[in-house]
Amino acid sequence: MTAKTSRNESQGRGSIPSVWARRRREPDQPALSRAAIVREAVVMLDADGIEALSMRKLGARLNAGATSLYRHVATKDELLELAVDEVLAEVVVPAADAADWRAAVTEAAGSFRATALRHPWLAPMLGQAGLAYLGPNLMAFSERLADLFAAAGFPEPSRAIDTLLAYAIGMSVSEAAWLTMVARSGESEADFVARLMPTAREAAADHRHLADSYAAPPPDPAGLRDDKFAYGLDIVVEGLARRLGG
Amino acid sequence: MTAKTSRNESQGRGSIPSVWARRRREPDQPALSRAAIVREAVVMLDADGIEALSMRKLGARLNAGATSLYRHVATKDELLELAVDEVLAEVVVPAADAADWRAAVTEAAGSFRATALRHPWLAPMLGQAGLAYLGPNLMAFSERLADLFAAAGFPEPSRAIDTLLAYAIGMSVSEAAWLTMVARSGESEADFVARLMPTAREAAADHRHLADSYAAPPPDPAGLRDDKFAYGLDIVVEGLARRLGG
DNA sequence: CGAAGATGCGAACACTGTACGCAGGCCGGA
DNA sequence: TCCGGCCTGCGTACAGTGTTCGCATCTTCG
Secondary structure, three states: OHHHHHHHHHHOOOOOOOOOOOOOOOOOOOOOOHHHHHHHHHHHHHHHOHHHOOHHHHHHHOOOOHHHHHHOOOOHHHHHHHHHHHHHOOOOOOOOOOOOHHHHHHHHHHHHHHHHHHOOOHHHHHHHHOOOOOOHHHHHHHHHHHHHHHHHOOOOHHHHHHHHHHHHHHHHHHHHHHHHHHHHHOOOHHHHHHHHHHHHHHHOOOOHHHHHHOOOOOOOHHHHHHHHHHHHHHHHHHHHHHHHOO | OHHHHHHHHHHOOOOOOOOOOOOOOOOOOOOOOHHHHHHHHHHHHHHHOHHHOOHHHHHHHOOOOHHHHHHOOOOHHHHHHHHHHHHHOOOOOOOOOOOOHHHHHHHHHHHHHHHHHHOOOHHHHHHHHOOOOOOHHHHHHHHHHHHHHHHHOOOOHHHHHHHHHHHHHHHHHHHHHHHHHHHHHOOOHHHHHHHHHHHHHHHOOOOHHHHHHOOOOOOOHHHHHHHHHHHHHHHHHHHHHHHHOO
């Protein structure tokens, strides 16, 4: 925004047309391009969450007007699709290894979760648009998972993929939402938990089991989340192994 | 909107203040109330999806101005929280039965999925706000699940709940997103699949396993979704059973 | 009857995504 | 060298959003 203003001022472009007010692109700024737009969108999404991303702000960051973006991107939704696929490139899936497919699958799911937590807008986004994205990185991710399960001997790898991903997405989506709340509060996770505790306890008042789980504030919330994910992942993988005929 | 306009016209209220232009509430319309607002919001969400719900449109449907809603609801987000909790009341969880906890758990998850598909905005919403909602119906739902798992002998029922719900949410979120896309297309699910097929095949071109799964269009997409959910659910429940020591 | 509080709402504000059409730079052909 | 067509950027504008404010009205109680 500041950059754009300064350009307008320094070059006198805008409302007053004039021969001297010519437009000259700064050579260091690498021009507007789809790749640059998507990259900057990811940065903004990471920094301030999904509802803080507007075409105008994004344009300003790129020293461009809001509507210039539409030369490279059809619509905001399309831009978000591109952003999703962009960060999905970060998910690493180990190469197929029939001997220890359980470790490989566990690692892949963990990498997905890590990516989703690094970009807390990813999981809700995947949720809103589903897996019908067809972006190249999502395809590659699925294919590598399919490799893994096929090598392990699953007759229908896509079934196993769907199950594993449903778990990973479900867990990540909840976790990302939680982390977003925490981030918005400005407090540390532990402080936030402590502040929420009374309300939670009241809401769980007439529920025996829930009251138990809200009894004491957890000492290490982040570690607890790791455990929770690992615990459930183990259960899913165990179930898959049984299905395979272990 | 039409209703509101007609009231304004018929009673002459609005821009011209006049002694005769008095406001009289139709006695059949049961006045604005939080419950009525939430109920109507759910109807609108079900009908046209989440991005079609605006405070103005909702107000119009209730023969009220947009800003009147704010007397009963602090903000739109709060309204959405209330709507989420409202529909969560539809999820039925069988009473605790130690003998056949697997069937009970399976049924609970199925009911959750059915609810999520009946209200396709629910799953994305739960994803965006997480399970930190603390609404009474969500609490009751969790408590009943905890009952189930505790009766089955799980030492930490909350762990089992988290795992099961992560799977159910992940699967439902994807499915709801898919159904939303289908609905927006105006076509039947089978037709939509057929139209998407070429694009999908192209995107999967250099991926062996994916290409296989896109080889032929499925004859019964809805039934296939049911199968997929049941398959994964079975795996999760199996894993839980193993963990229990069965 | 009259005061106090609850309720509805019109107008306004600061935003949003996006369509349109103009202006200027870039590039291939005469 | 000039010229025409294309690609790119963007100012303006439009319809819509959530929400605030202050006024008008209704309801209720003393």
